[in-house]
Amino acid sequence: MTRPPGLRERKKLATRTALADAALRLCLERGVDGVTVEQVAHEAGVSLRTFFNYFSSKEEAVVAGDVATAEAFVRAFGERPADEPVLEALRRALVDILPEHVDRAKLEQLRLLRRTPTLLPAQLAAFHAQERALAGVVGERVGVDPAADLYPVMFAATVMASVRVVVTQWLDTGDQRPLADLVNVMIDQLDTGFRR
Amino acid sequence: MTRPPGLRERKKLATRTALADAALRLCLERGVDGVTVEQVAHEAGVSLRTFFNYFSSKEEAVVAGDVATAEAFVRAFGERPADEPVLEALRRALVDILPEHVDRAKLEQLRLLRRTPTLLPAQLAAFHAQERALAGVVGERVGVDPAADLYPVMFAATVMASVRVVVTQWLDTGDQRPLADLVNVMIDQLDTGFRR
DNA sequence: TGCAAAGTTGCAGTGTGTGCAGGTTTCTTC
DNA sequence: GAAGAAACCTGCACACACTGCAACTTTGCA
Numbered sequence: 001m002t003r004p005p006g007l008r009e010r011k012k013l014a015t016r017t018a019l020a021d022a023a024l025r026l027c028l029e030r031g032v033d034g035v036t037v038e039q040v041a042h043e044a045g046v047s048l049r050t051f052f053n054y055f056s057s058k059e060e061a062v063v064a065g066d067v068a069t070a071e072a073f074v075r076a077f078g079e080r081p082a083d084e085p086v087l088e089a090l091r092r093a094l095v096d097i098l099p100e101h102v103d104r105a106k107l108e109q110l111r112l113l114r115r116t117p118t119l120l121p122a123q124l125a126a127f128h129a130q131e132r133a134l135a136g137v138v139g140e141r142v143g144v145d146p147a148a149d150l151y152p153v154m155f156a157a158t159v160m161a162s163v164r165v166v167v168t169q170w171l172d173t174g175d176q177r178p179l180a181d182l183v184n185v186m187i188d189q190l191d192t193g194f195r196r
Numbered sequence: 197m198t199r200p201p202g203l204r205e206r207k208k209l210a211t212r213t214a215l216a217d218a219a220l221r222l223c224l225e226r227g228v229d230g231v232t233v234e235q236v237a238h239e240a241g242v243s244l245r246t247f248f249n250y251f252s253s254k255e256e257a258v259v260a261g262d263v264a265t266a267e268a269f270v271r272a273f274g275e276r277p278a279d280e281p282v283l284e285a286l287r288r289a290l291v292d293i294l295p296e297h298v299d300r301a302k303l304e305q306l307r308l309l310r311r312t313p314t315l316l317p318a319q320l321a322a323f324h325a326q327e328r329a330l331a332g333v334v335g336e337r338v339g340v341d342p343a344a345d346l347y348p349v350m351f352a353a354t355v356m357a358s359v360r361v362v363v364t365q366w367l368d369t370g371d372q373r374p375l376a377d378l379v380n381v382m383i384d385q386l387d388t389g390f391r392r
Numbered sequence: 393t394g395c396a397a398a399g400t401t402g403c404a405g406t407g408t409g410t411g412c413a414g415g416t417t418t419c420t421t422c
Numbered sequence: 423g424a425a426g427a428a429a430c431c432t433g434c435a436c437a438c439a440c441t442g443c444a445a446c447t448t449t450g451c452a
Binding site for chain 2: 085086087120121122124125128131142147150151153154155156157158160161162164165166168169173182185186189190191192193194195196
């Protein structure tokens, strides 16, 4: 079925990460607007043309990390035991994933990127891209068809949006609590509902 | 305080709507990729350069309608009586606003736009732009500071995301129920919470 | 009526993004 | 391990996107 990846696949992945890394690093150094795609491509050791074989824009390359985060989260959620309640699986998946993807070392980087308006649409799209997958996974977990019932799609959209604002809040307010604490507050909120 | 708008203001608004209308109409006719900014500007009777004084990209002009929808929603929500429970105010605001902004006549248009990947980031950004305002309004309503408590920001993000997916679901599945029914299901979900 | 502020426009110039064609590398098969 | 197929990389050409600037026109206000 899935055979071990050959040289070609490995090279492609290497190029892709080289491009994403170069884009992120250069943009952090000089600001997103101070970097051209050509410079990114050069830094990664490929031609301009090749850059566009991997990403359709500079922004997409810069937020490649966010895409990876979202994918990792959906995967982690999908791998939680099936008998675990949905919100508990959610909590575990987030606690497993977040520390690795948003730690205090990268804090300044994340703040800088979040302050760049150009990147916002791309960041939103990065998370949105995993909504359908998440809806599918959660639909399967609770035994419901995402096309017929609103629960899976609402769950997916709500969770993605909530994680986004919680992380944003944590970054912007310089909240001293561990991110995991905020995640717990968030999940309590999703559990309780929004009535007041 | 707010004096009646002069000629200058009215002209600006007219130009802006002319550009947005032209962008939307041309893109529906020929597809988003089949239209250049120059054509949009020409259609609206202004120069290319002037287009960019109003919008920073073709996509932004096309989704100007979505921005207006989101603004109208936040305004309607803010104008609900203060003693109304949050979710009831939400329901009323949506029922007031949605029929005018997403009716069956424009249905095909909306479907077409939603199928254009280029527009997705811009659409997401359009709704996201109102999240902060919504969080402020709801924070005031329930007497909570959005910077200190997660409720307002989570509410805002969740509601925006939920409305988005509910409308999407309605459009994509060709659901025969009135949109208002789905809105009620949505609000029940927000009321009950996501535990299963 | 006349000045100041704001808006429009053309122009020049840089950067983005895509189709195409030719060359190189990897994979497959025998 | 040699040959052909498939995938990939690259340069080139080109259309389009977007911005700063400076001149010009219109609107607001005294």
